[in-house]
Amino acid sequence: MSETSPERIAIIGGGSIGVAFAVVFARAGHRTIITDPDPQRRAAVPSELAARLTSLDAAGLLTEDPEAVLARATVTSTVAEAVDGATLVQECAPERLEIKQEVFRELGELTGPDTILASSSSAITASRTADGLECADRILVAHPGNPPYLLPVIELVPTADTRPEIVEAAHRIYAAAGMSPVTVAREVEGFIFNRLQGAVLREAYALVRDGVATVEDIDTVVRDGLGRRWSFMGPFETVDLNTRGGISSHAQKMGPAYERMGAERGQHDPWTPDLVAEVNHQRRALLPLDQWEDRVAWRDQRLIELAQTLTRTAPSISRKSEHDNDN
Ligand SMILES: NC(=O)c1ccc[n+]([C@@H]2O[C@H](COP(=O)([O-])OP(=O)(O)OC[C@H]3O[C@@H](n4cnc5c(N)ncnc54)[C@H](O)[C@@H]3O)[C@@H](O)[C@H]2O)c1
Known part of the structure; x- marks a missing residue:
């Protein structure tokens, strides 16, 4: 074949x-x-x-x-x-x-x-x-x-x-x-796609339930924030590029806060040193640290192109964003 x-x-x-x-x-x-x-x-x-x-x-x-x-x-x-x-x-x-x-x-x-x-x-x-x-x-x-x-x-x-x-x-x-x-290495309910979507939805529902945000607020945070980056890279690459020193540095700085947020929801899945070492190992195989600055510049360029496309194809969305920024 x-x-x-x-x-x-x-x-x-x-x-x-x-x-x-x-x-x-x-x-x-x-x-x-x-x-x-x-x-x-x-x-x-x-x-x-x-x-x-x-x-x-x-x-x-x-x-x-x-x-x-x-x-x-x-x-x-x-x-x-x-x-x-x-x-x-x-x-x-x-x-x-x-x-x-x-x-x-x-x-x-x-x-x-x-x-x-x-x-x-x-x-x-x-x-x-x-x-x-x-x-x-x-x-x-x-x-x-x-x-x-x-x-x-x-x-x-x-x-x-x-x-x-x-x-x-x-x-x-x-x-x-x-x-x-x-x-997918093993049959798990929801596979990968729906498990990731489920994690976001579980937290989104809890934030609405607890009166922290409205449904519209949450969709705005994803549409005009997280989702823009996620349209061309995943959550691991996102945080790898957000922190100088890459994902191991991100885990060191932010791991405890994310662990507390999980605990608040009754979850105990801490990013243990072994797990962070494995994730870091896989990320560095994909992007050696000496190429990190170039990749950050690539991300910014992709965000510029995305902003151009969104402005061109959906002016109402960009007007809405400007309105939001005024508040
Ligand atoms: N719709 C989605 O968002 C989505 C996304 C990913 C996967 N899926 C999966 O794809 C599959 C199909 O979903 P869909 O949304 O196209 O459903 P659908 O209802 O639009 O289409 C199902 C089709 O199957 C036909 N059908 C009924 N009995 C049948 C039979 N015995 N043999 C063959 N065909 C038969 C129906 O006439 C119908 O045209 C489901 O397993 C669903 O979980 C759906």
């Missing part, structure tokens, strides 16, 4: 995520076949695909005509036809265990031993879906953001039974399709 060769991709379930995945795969040059048991959905899929491709094209985000991409995506009423010759099957059926199990049982029977069976599930682990199935060694979760053609991250969550070559092949296909696959 070469990194760039066109494959056949089957999409099971043509709802929001199924249509969005069809954009990802057809845009990447793959022959993409979508199936859905609901005839109304099957009828709606082509126009929904066309609308999404037209918007991407208008924004200069397609490298070819929308019609050429659309021509690679077809709809069928049968799962058997959809998966015929497929390298990867992306299951996008409703988030119900009994539906997922039945879909994967059928997929196991209809596909060969090397076909990747990927579930888009947000919360149902592949272990539960694959329980008792012969094809368990080909099943993994491949959880996207919504919509995956605009949020490239995809969490790959194999089980202990998933064959490593299946995970590696899935990783290659998603990466070659312009996505950013992250392999």
Whole structure:
């Protein structure tokens, strides 16, 4: 399987995520076949695909005509036809265990031993879906953001039974399709995406409950503060660049305060010296300290470009920010 060769991709379930995945795969040059048991959905899929491709094209985000991409995506009423010759099957059926199990049982029977069976599930682990199935060694979760053609991250969550070559092949296909696959080492509820989102939401709810902030205040802090940086780097890189000396220096200065904030919420997950040493080791492998100043300048430039884009595309947001600054 070469990194760039066109494959056949089957999409099971043509709802929001199924249509969005069809954009990802057809845009990447793959022959993409979508199936859905609901005839109304099957009828709606082509126009929904066309609308999404037209918007991407208008924004200069397609490298070819929308019609050429659309021509690679077809709809069928049968799962058997959809998966015929497929390298990867992306299951996008409703988030119900009994539906997922039945879909994967059928997929196991209809596909060969090397076909990747990927579930888009947000919360149902592949272990539960694959329980008792012969094809368990080909099943993994491949959880996207919504919509995956605009949020490239995809969490790959194999089980202990998933064959490593299946995970590696899935990783290659998603990466070659312009996505950013992250392999989650262990099946944990919420994977990474929703655990991080959950941590922020838990604190946001508590701050509203305690009368510290309004809902609007919290969204402003994220939209006009944290979120601007997070649109191009993660929380580790953010604090690494915020403190001269990098993340170990940040942990030394701020660790105790964050530990107290956690304790206030009944959490005891201190950043122990060993843990900080490991995080620092990984950060320094990504960014040696002698490149720190250059990276800080890069961050500032990205913030300038983001401010330009936001001012150009959403003047009401920048006016709102100026108004906030007056108060
Ligand atoms: N919507 C999101 O934000 C989001 C984000 C990440 C992952 N997901 C996951 O993606 C999956 C699909 O979610 P969605 O938002 O597209 O749902 P949706 O309701 O929009 O689409 C589900 C589609 O599956 C079809 N369907 C029903 N029974 C089926 C069956 N037996 N076999 C095949 N298809 C069947 C329905 O007709 C419908 O078109 C879920 O597992 C969900 O958790 C959703």
